[in-house]
Amino acid sequence: MQSLIELRNITKAFEDNVVLDDFNLKVNKNEFITLLGPSGCGKTTTLRIVGGFESADRGQVLFEGKDITDLPPNKRNINTVFQKYALFPHMSVGGNIAFGLKIAGKSDAYIRDKVKYALKLVNLEGYQNRKIDSLSGGQQQRIAMARAIVNEPKVLLLDEPLGALDLKLRQDMQYELIRLKNELGITFIYVTHDQEEALTMSDKVVVMNGGYIQQMGTPEEIYNEPENAFVADFIGDSNILDGTMIEDYLVEICGKKFKCIDDGFGKNKPVDVVIRPEDLIIGKPGEGKLDGEVIHNVFIGVYYEMEIRAGGYDWLVQNTKSCPVGAEVSLDVTPENIQIMHKPTSKEEEAIEIDV
Amino acid sequence: MYKKYFAFPYVFWILCGTIIPIGMIFYYGFTDRSGMFTTANVLAILEPVHRKALGMSLLLSLISTLICLLTAFPLALILKGSRLGRKGFMVFIFVLPMWMNFLLRTMAWQVILEKGGIFNTMLSYLHLPQFQLINTPAAIVLGMVYDFLPFMVLPIYNVLMKIDGNIIEAAYDLGAGRGKVFSSVVLPLSVPGIVSGVTMVFVPSLTTFVISNILGGGKIYLIGNIIEQEFTTSANWNLGSGLSLVMMLFIVISMAILRVLDSKGEGNFI
Structure with a gap:
């Protein structure tokens, strides 16, 4: 199956700081994919390269199989919801939402209907003539969403869009985003450092650190079977211990032998062991x-x-x-709740790359 | 408890620096030499000499404001776009002449433009025909532009720097090309800077008498020159004050127009 967006061997450095190193990622149609990682892990840079705001030093960006690496952002069928909303302060709510449609040369009647529809979609009916600075953070966030989706992009990029909202609002917006994604059938690429947000909303989570993909999988896979200590530590609370794999299905932790369900690590090999606090x-x-x-x-x-x-x-x-x-x-702890991981031996291995 | 007496120096300042002088201008403007009420001083603006001077002032200050705007905006855009390390330095270079005495800068232009001056020497060195620039309206406009350009660049540069980069990216993201981003996002958002730049160039240009004295050679009368002469040579404070009031009226009108423009720029839709 052809993926909607493919990043191939992307490398990007700012001055001497390598942010992405030979980065590969495929995004399928209608997927809600989340790039998750601590700040500085390269997730926002990845998003900006997909959006066209940043150009990669090396590598290719493919959109439906076509190379769009050198295409400017205004020529891409991709829209972005920015972290601080980036609404046009000199236009009303309606003016903001209509901006993309006007440039596309749509008719006035079409634009009016579309603006109305978009406002209904984000539960802000009748807000057309409001001023931007009269809206709360949550409302501005919704308008930013409406402004992006009204153009019917194939892909929506979201750069920590809920970061500035309070907890309750954030949770409401999470459900709202899932609903929107299901209603619209748009592919979402979502960037966050909030692991809970990532687990709640995504079809697929990409955990990143140091410009490498640490692990990629469904939220369940990421939580239950972290592949290395970084992922285990970053996703939820965990106990990460040094252990020794005595043989297949038997691991020694704190001088005691525990039965487990992992094999293939060899005999008497040092490993990292993850046990979730709720499993004890x-x-x-x-x-x-x-x-x-x-x-x-x-x-x-x-x-x-x-x-x-x-x-x-x-x-x-x-x-x-x-x-x-x-x-x-x-x-x-029961055997199935013990997660065994390789100890990283090099920087390359620390950032395990997977092809899907 | 608020210490209200801390405000006293400012009250004193406003009283002595603003209210009393304006009161005196009004008093002199509406009285004749014997202290009787008259509107003659104000209506004197209708005399051909005064009318012509006011017209010339308005024309030259409009032209120089326009030239400043058209020069400063692209310059501010370039300053905004240039790389961070050099940005502060380039602005510094631009503001540097402001630290020198205003009279000195204007007189430097006199030396450059005068008959045997640097400008004409260079022309003759290149075997080009001599060019009479000193003592023309063009020389005065040149002086105004040179003296007041930084006052246009700075507010526009400031307002451009304040525009969130994400907003411009958002416009591109929604399909706008360079021209559209400029006309529908950058330009409307920089209106406050343009307005304050225009005010800071137009008002001193309209009231100047030094630039026209030095670069106009006393041959071109601006309204500022006339007022100056009434206060100094003719010692007719009443007429000088009356004409000043008329000029103030024009400044108030231009400010009002600018204010309308600014508030329009702040919120408009479709």
């Missing part, structure tokens, strides 16, 4: 594999977050049952 089972002393003592306990809301010192490691544990600080407990 708290028992009475002696019940589990490791005995320990609760040294911290904070109520987060849905659960208690505890730190339990056991086997020479401070485990992060999340549980709906609370254990008081100082209590003697034991910890255990």
Whole structure:
């Protein structure tokens, strides 16, 4: 199947700082793909190269199989929702939304209908004549969305569009975005550093760091089977420990042997082990594999977050049952909740590249 | 509690620097030498000599404002676009002449343009015909443009620098070409800068008498020259004040026009 957008061997450096290094990515039609990573990982640069605002030092950008590497942004069938909305302050809401349509030379009646439709889509009916600076951040965000989608682009680029909104609004907008994507059938390329946002909305998540793709997969795959310590650490809370793979299906952590479900790592090989805090089972002393003592306990809301010192490691544990600080407990974990990862041996390996 | 007495120096300043002088101008403008009320001083603007001087002032200051605008805008765009490291330096170079004495700069032009001056020496060196530029309206316009150009460049440059790069990218993103981005985004957003630049060039150009004195050789009378002479040579403060009031009226009118333009630029749709 031909992908809608393909980035081939993209390399980009600002001065001496290499932001993207031989970067490859394919985006399929109707996909909601999220580029996720800490700031400076190259995700925004990737987006800007797709949008045409930045040119790559090396490599190609393909759109439906055609090379668009040197095409300016106004010639691309791609629209962008900018981080700070970038609405035209000297135009009304309607003027903003109509901007692209007017340039495309659409008729007045068509434009009027389209503006109305777009405002309805983002739940701001009747806002045509409002001034931009009279709108709240969330409303401006919606207008920026409307201004982009009204042109019926094949691809919509979103650069941390929810970054400036408060938590409640952000959650509402997340559902709104999913709804829009399903209603419109547009491909979304979304950039964020918020892992929760990425997991909630995406069909596919691309975790990036240092200009390399660390892992690419569905939100479930990324969360449940992180491929390296970076992904595990970046996505959600986790306990990342040094371990030794004794043999297939058996790993040693903190001097105790645990059954696991991974194989193919060889015998007596050092590995990284990830155990999610909610997967740790708290028992009475002696019940589990490791005995320990609760040294911290904070109520987060849905659960208690505890730190339990056991086997020479401070485990992060999340549980709906609370254990008081100082209590003697034991910890255990079921085999399927132990995630084994290779230890990185080089920078190249640290940034594992995958072809899909 | 607010310490209101901190405002006293400013009240004093406004009183002595603004209210009293304007009051005196009004008093002299509407009285004759014996202190009786009269409108003759103001209506004196209708005399052919004064009318001609005012017309010339308006014409030359409009021309120089226009030249400044057409020069400054592209320049400000270039300054905005040039690379960051050099940006501050280029602006600095442009503002540098402002640090020199205004009279000195104008007199330098006199030396350049006068009959045996640098300009004509260079022309004759190149075997080109001599060119009489000093003591013409063109020389005065040149002086105005040279003296006031930085006042046009700076506000436009400032307002251009404040335009969010994302807004311009958004316009490209929505399909606009270079020309369209300029006409429908950059230009409307720089109106406040243009307005303040125009004000800062037009008003001093309209009221100047130094530039026309030095580069006009006393042959071209602007309204500023007439007022100056009434206050100095003729010692007729009443007539000078009356004409000043007329000039103030023209400035107020031009400011009002600019203000309408600015508010239009702030919010318009389809």
